[in-house]
Amino acid sequence: MGNKKLRVACYGARGAYTYEAMEKQFGNREKEVIFCPLFEDVVKAVREGQADYGVVPMENSSTGGITEVYDLIQHYDCAIVGEQMVKIEHVLLGVPGATLDDIDTVYSHPQGFAQCREFFMEKRNWKQQPYFSTAQSAEKVAREGKKNQAAVASRTAGRLYGLQVLKDAIAFNSSNYTRFFIIGPAMEIADDADKITLVLSVRHESGALYHVLGYFFYGGMNMTHLESRPIKGKPFEYFFHIDVMGKLRNPANAQTLRGIESMSTYFKILGNYPSYTHKEES
Structure with missing residues (x-):
């Protein structure tokens, strides 16, 4: 992949699991990260030359394939050049000083809610608000600063946006992993491609x-x-x-x-x- 500064389109925001997958793939390479709120934005950025590579989730060990991603890669004629696996460890995040008793509204990506469905079965009076990504949900809760709002996201997102953990390990599967595709505009076949x-x-x-x-x-x-x-x-x-x-x-x-x-x-x-x-x- 050379030594030039990379432009990488990444779904979500700082602190997202996709961001972690990108860091695992590209390591310490000098890079400009383009955060995108939608899967389609990532794939289009690669296809239209705005990014050298893109990182998108495509399969979770608890909830299965993210089928929209398959459609987009095929539709925009992109190529898969790598994959990464990230362990998903969801926590419930709130603003400093909030408690579980304060919460009535929770933000997360639909996959985040699906992976924590057993926890939310016990919180049926809470309103689940689907949002762009887990990290963007954490950023929204931090930005609005309301004690009644929480987000399902990672500890990293909580640390980055100054939130506190209200409930740890809320995913129903303790061995919860997401597989990510690294996409490019054309195929790259490395010697160790298997x-x-x-x-x-x-x-x-x-x-x-x-x-x-x-x-x-x-x-x-x-x-x-x-x-x-x-x-x-x-x-x-x-x-x-x-x-x-x-x-x-x-x-x-x-x-x-x-x-x-x-x-x-x-x-x-x-x-x-x-x-x-x-x-x-x-």
Whole structure:
């Protein structure tokens, strides 16, 4: 990725989990961070040349895939060049001096609420207000300074915006992780790239998907993720977004993918990049 100053579009704000993923990916590289309130803003910034790279969440271990991200990467013709994994540790944040008894309104991203649903089952009288991101929710609560307002976000966000922790560890899954995509305007295939993300569609007939996926099995390629998305204008027909372990430069893997492409009505490789597991083990 060279030594020039990077421009990185990052979903959310300072203190967001996406920001942590960006720091893990780019380390101490000199960079200008462009914060974006919407997933689409991140992808557009990369596509239109306003950013060299973008960082977006795409899957949570508790609540599953963030399907909008798949659609945006495909729609704007961006490429996946890396992935990161961040442990999600939600806390309830309020202004200094507030207590749980003061709270009646809570802000967070919808995913934040979903990942803490058991906690909020016990707080049915609280109003849950969806907001752009967890970090932006913390910033809003801090900016407005109202004792009745709280945010679901990280401890880091609380520290950055001067909030106090009202309740610790409110996510229902203590092993809660989010996977993030690092996207660019074009594919970058590093020597240690070992994961491929692709999107395909198949004929709308019995057994079509089964036969296509069989290529992965017989080709010895381990499929790690499968997500379906409806095709606009074609009711009950779908794009399938697939993650599989493999290397485009490996002749056997390339042959398997050519076989899959021949069986598909639409086929596109979105990226071949180093997996998070690979980086952690190296």
